[in-house]
Amino acid sequence: MINDKKRIKSQEIFNQLVLNAIDFLEHSVSEIEKNPKYSIINFCTAVELFLKSRLMLEHWSLIFNDPKQANLDKFLQGNFTSVGMEGAIKRLNKIPDLKFDDNAEKNFNTIRKHRNQLVHFFNATELEIVATEECKGWFYLSQLLREKWKDDFLEYVDDIDKLDKLMLNVRRYLQAKFNALLPEIEIKKKQGISFNTCPSCGFDSSENKVIAEISQFSDYLLSPDCLVCNFEAGKELIVSCPNCENGQIKVQELGKGECESCEYSINLDYLLDKYAESKHIEKGLFENNRAYCNSCEHFKQPTVVPYENIWLCLSCLKSYDYNQVGNCEFCGELVSGNLDDSFLSGCLMCEGMAGYYRDKDD
Ligand SMILES: [Zn+2]
Ligand SMILES: [Zn+2]
Numbered sequence: 001m002i003n004d005k006k007r008i009k010s011q012e013i014f015n016q017l018v019l020n021a022i023d024f025l026e027h028s029v030s031e032i033e034k035n036p037k038y039s040i041i042n043f044c045t046a047v048e049l050f051l052k053s054r055l056m057l058e059h060w061s062l063i064f065n066d067p068k069q070a071n072l073d074k075f076l077q078g079n080f081t082s083v084g085m086e087g088a089i090k091r092l093n094k095i096p097d098l099k100f101d102d103n104a105e106k107n108f109n110t111i112r113k114h115r116n117q118l119v120h121f122f123n124a125t126e127l128e129i130v131a132t133e134e135c136k137g138w139f140y141l142s143q144l145l146r147e148k149w150k151d152d153f154l155e156y157v158d159d160i161d162k163l164d165k166l167m168l169n170v171r172r173y174l175q176a177k178f179n180a181l182l183p184e185i186e187i188k189k190k191q192g193i194s195f196n197t198c199p200s201c202g203f204d205s206s207e208n209k210v211i212a213e214i215s216q217f218s219d220y221l222l223s224p225d226c227l228v229c230n231f232e233a234g235k236e237l238i239v240s241c242p243n244c245e246n247g248q249i250k251v252q253e254l255g256k257g258e259c260e261s262c263e264y265s266i267n268l269d270y271l272l273d274k275y276a277e278s279k280h281i282e283k284g285l286f287e288n289n290r291a292y293c294n295s296c297e298h299f300k301q302p303t304v305v306p307y308e309n310i311w312l313c314l315s316c317l318k319s320y321d322y323n324q325v326g327n328c329e330f331c332g333e334l335v336s337g338n339l340d341d342s343f344l345s346g347c348l349m350c351e352g353m354a355g356y357y358r359d360k361d362d
């Protein structure tokens with residue numbers, strides 16, 4: 001009986017959060033031209049409510065600002081201080097299945113800081129900046145609602161589709177910026193740089209930047225960056241086909257890709273061998289040029305290899321500066337990430353000295 005009541009009430013609170021989020025988002029779009037300040041404030045509230053609603057599905061106590069004070073009666077009465085956007089983002093990121101990517105987090109935090117500035121100081125803001133942040137914000141939010149968290153928001157599929165159409169209107173406030181950039185884009189195209197349609201703002205302004213290349217193999221790493229809205233689309237590793245002449249294979253994640261000319265496919269093991277030369281050198285050296293990735297946490301094998309002057313994870317394509325990879329001071333594994341306290345706190349492969357003593361005490 002109590003459980004039933006709790007379940008029904010939880011669902012009701014979830015629905016209210018989502019409906020409210022939709023309402024704020026609609027207001028945000030309708031206000032953008034006349035009042036960009038209120039548009040971004042409402043947009044931010046909408047993002048916050050969507051994040052909270054998903055957090056609440058995980059466990060109702062997680063939307064309390066202080067989960068230790070969480071109390072079912074207070075929750076059921078709606079009588080509590082709820083977690084803020086920053087806290088909600090942190091909590092979601094601690095749950096492996098809900099964790100979102102770094103760029104989404106960065107964008108949500110930019111919007112949050114912008115909102116705070118506008119709420120606390122009497123400032124005006126520019127329509128173009130607001131449109132840029134909202135286009136990117138919607139790209140990341142809709143990706144969560146329509147893909148990653150799809151099953152949780154099934155009931156709202158139609159509403160989310162409607163919001164998507166509405167949000168497309170925001171792109172037109174970036175048309176003038178795109179027009180101004182056209183001459184620059186034309187010059188770059190003549191220099192051989194290619195452009196794609198930006199998934200965030202929709203203009204053909206996403207520059208395919210080469211950030212590292214291994215000329216010996218004619219392979220390179222592309223990082224698309226939009227000149228209009230600065231949206232950074234996912235990286236692509238371009239690999240020359242081992243099966244045909246001039247064929248190219250685009251790899252986006254997990255080392256998987258297929259040749260555009262002959263359909264030959266490659267995998268992670270192929271790429272690891274190609275760049276980290278396991279076949280040609282003895283074991284000691286081999287271990288020194290493959291590190292475990294602390295970003296995608298691919299524990300099965302070390303996937304980070306030297307790539308020109310950076311380290312590159314062949315599984316998630318995250319790149320690291322040369323000094324961001326090293327041996328853990330406790331277990332000695334080669335890993336990526338900050339290893340300053342690794343003797344005490346360990347790395348992604350071990351729990352460090354602290355873990356060693358904790359296990360001993362048990
Ligand atoms: Zn863009
Ligand atoms: Zn081929």
Ligand SMILES: [Zn+2]
Pocket residue numbers: 293294295296297298303313314315316317318
């Ligand atoms: Zn990785």
Ligand SMILES: [Zn+2]
Pocket residue numbers: 328329330331332333342346347348349350351352
């Ligand atoms: Zn370690």
